[in-house]
Amino acid sequence: MAENIVEIxxxxxxxAVLKADNPVMVDFWAPWCGPCRAIGPIVxxxxxxxxxxxxxxxxxxxxxxxxxxxxxxKAIPTLIFFKNGEVAEQITGMVxxxxxxxxxxxxxxxx
Amino acid sequence: MVKTDxxxxxxxxxxxxxxAGMYAARARLNVVLFEKAAPGGQVxxxxxxxxxxxxxxxxxxxxxxxxxxTQAKTLGLPIESEEITAMTLSKDEKTIHLxxxxxxxxxxxxxxxxxxxxxxxxxxxxxxxxxxxxxxTCDAPFFRDKVLVAVGGGDTAVQEAIYLTKFxxxxxxxxxxxxxxxxxxxxxxxLKNDKIEMVWDSVVTGMDGxxxxxxxxxxxxxTKAQSTIKADGCFIWVGTTPNTSYVKDSVKTDxxxxxxxxTHMETSVPGVYAVGDVRTxxxxxxxxxVGDGAIATMSAEHFIENLKDVK
Numbered sequence: 001m002a003e004n005i006v007e008i009x010x011x012x013x014x015x016a017v018l019k020a021d022n023p024v025m026v027d028f029w030a031p032w033c034g035p036c037r038a039i040g041p042i043v044x045x046x047x048x049x050x051x052x053x054x055x056x057x058x059x060x061x062x063x064x065x066x067x068x069x070x071x072x073x074k075a076i077p078t079l080i081f082f083k084n085g086e087v088a089e090q091i092t093g094m095v096x097x098x099x100x101x102x103x104x105x106x107x108x109x110x111x
Numbered sequence: 112m113v114k115t116d117x118x119x120x121x122x123x124x125x126x127x128x129x130x131a132g133m134y135a136a137r138a139r140l141n142v143v144l145f146e147k148a149a150p151g152g153q154v155x156x157x158x159x160x161x162x163x164x165x166x167x168x169x170x171x172x173x174x175x176x177x178x179x180x181t182q183a184k185t186l187g188l189p190i191e192s193e194e195i196t197a198m199t200l201s202k203d204e205k206t207i208h209l210x211x212x213x214x215x216x217x218x219x220x221x222x223x224x225x226x227x228x229x230x231x232x233x234x235x236x237x238x239x240x241x242x243x244x245x246x247x248t249c250d251a252p253f254f255r256d257k258v259l260v261a262v263g264g265g266d267t268a269v270q271e272a273i274y275l276t277k278f279x280x281x282x283x284x285x286x287x288x289x290x291x292x293x294x295x296x297x298x299x300x301x302l303k304n305d306k307i308e309m310v311w312d313s314v315v316t317g318m319d320g321x322x323x324x325x326x327x328x329x330x331x332x333x334t335k336a337q338s339t340i341k342a343d344g345c346f347i348w349v350g351t352t353p354n355t356s357y358v359k360d361s362v363k364t365d366x367x368x369x370x371x372x373x374t375h376m377e378t379s380v381p382g383v384y385a386v387g388d389v390r391t392x393x394x395x396x397x398x399x400x401v402g403d404g405a406i407a408t409m410s411a412e413h414f415i416e417n418l419k420d421v422k
Contacts, residue, residue: 033249034156034173038149042192062252072322074253074344075240092240096147097192098210 004044008057010066018085020055023107027058028068028078035094036077042097043079050104081107112418113204117141117217119411120207122195123354125152126397127387128223129179130404132188138412144183145209147194151176152225153388154397157267158248158274163397172248175397195224195357200380203418218418219382219411222358222370223404226351226388226395231262233317235345242324242344247271250344251278257343260285260327262315268348269293269301275346276306283340285310287332310340318345353389365391376407382414 005027008016017024027043029036047056061068061076071080071087081089081103088107091100119135121128124146135142144150154160157172166175184190194210198220205217228245230236235243244250251274259279261272264286270293275282284301289311291298301307310329316337317328327340353368363371363379369392370385372378378385386403388395 030252032252033246034151034171034176035149035246035249037173038151038155038176042149045192072241074242074323075244075246075250077249078240090240093246094148096194096210098147098194 005040005047006055006057008059010064013059013064013067016055016057017082020082022053022055023081023083023088024055024057025104026080026082027056028061028073028076028080029058030060030062030076032062033076039077039094042100045097046101046104050108053108054104083107083110112421113218115204115216115218117143117215118415119143119219119221119408120145120205120215120217121221121223123152123223123225123387123389124150124180124190125223125225125387125400126154126176126179127225127389127400127404128152128221129183129188130401131221131223131384131386131408132183132190132404133186134405134408135411136183136187138408140408140412140415142188143215144188144190145193145195145207146190147192147210150180150183150190154179156246156248158271160397197357198361200361200383202381205382218415219384221376221404221407221411222355222362222378222383222385222389223387224354224358224389226353226369228347229350229352231315231347231349233315235315235318235347238318238320238324238345241322242320243318244344244346245348247274247346250346251275254279254344256280258341259283260315260340260342260345261348262286262345263348263350264288264291264293265348265350266293266297269297271346271348272307273297273300273304276304279306282307283310283327283342284308285313285315285329287314288312313338315345351388351395355389374406375410376403377410382411384410 079091118140119142121144132144154172155176161169197208199206255278258281312333313329319326370390376384384407386407387400
């Protein structure tokens with residue numbers, strides 16, 4: 001599990017994600033989801049590299065049903081990249097670190 | 112003997128690869144394991160494992176996978192996050208190209224990249240994450256009090272369909288034959304589960320929905336009758352396809368892409384081994400995968416000893 005990634009909830013989502021200055025990667029996860037727990041260290045590693053340019057946060061879908069339902073999430077892990085309050089990219093399921101890093105670079109390059 | 116970066120490179124961090132790695136680390140071989148995503152393999156999406164010896168109460172797939180990873184690391188196996196892009200295989204030196212741009216050489220390779228759930232290819236791709244799923248433990252809770260379709264008749268399909276009933280009000284288990292292939296104890300549990308309704312002799316031909324799955328279309332293979340089930344999701348467990356895109360031109364595989372091996376786990380290329388779900392094996396289980404891993408490392412060790420003898 002990603003220990004250094006800030007955990008946000010339904011209430012703080014707007015301020016932390018939609019109104020953030022940086023692009024934000026939101027990791028939708030739950031404690032009962034094996035792949036979510038497995039993907040945690042990869043997200044944390046990437047936060048270490050790109051954390052200054054992109055904010056990394058996570059939402060526990062068990063405790064916060066409103067946000068996942070708003071974005072139509074029916075599968076986890078789901079990673080959604082937000083930019084200026086809009087969904088820029090969405091990745092569902094287990095993903096290779098390389099692919100994830102490519103996506104992050106792509107979003108940062110768009111400026 | 113040619114000098115290489117490694118004695119053994121293991122590709123894939125599921126139970127087979129991790130076991131091979133434990134044996135290699137204990138044999139003091141110069142070894143590394145490359146995993147493209149997160150170590151653990153398919154076992155981490157399995158809700159419950161009760162046929163792996165040593166856990167009489169059963170254990171969650173995630174916990175078992177995590178224990179294997181911890182054990183391998185404790186025994187000294189380095190695990191690196193890398194994806195293989197290409198490889199060149201000759202008898203005494205194998206060159207592996209990695210997604211990070213690095214190139215490494217090794218005497219032996221153990222292919223343990225496993226398999227991924229097979230798709231139906233009936234248009235489910237556009238509903239991925241929108242009602243279509245291959246992972247009950249991940250996604251079943253999104254379907255509390257909903258109706259689901261599950262597809263398949265093997266161990267995975269039946270075990271996971273039973274898990275779905277913890278959340279769904281009803282699970283239609285669609286299977287192409289008129290009896291299940293799953294092990295008897297699972298069959299008994301499924302058939303006496305009130306929430307599971309068997310749909311025999313049938314296949315899924317398509318699905319519909321505005322934003323997410325709303326309807327699943329079926330065909331009865333015997334009567335050719337078409338029908339539609341109103342369902343909010345469709346979970347698919349119809350076997351696996353091997354993860355061999357990077358290696359299928361280098362070693363002999365069967366029609367499905369699974370890698371041929373001999374009883375020593377050696378492939379058609381000397382010094383290259385395949386273990387676990389990626390190889391042609393009559394049984395794809397955690398128990399058989401770990402056995403493969405142990406044998407492959409022993410074979411690799413012998414192979415390296417022989418290279419030393421040939422000056």
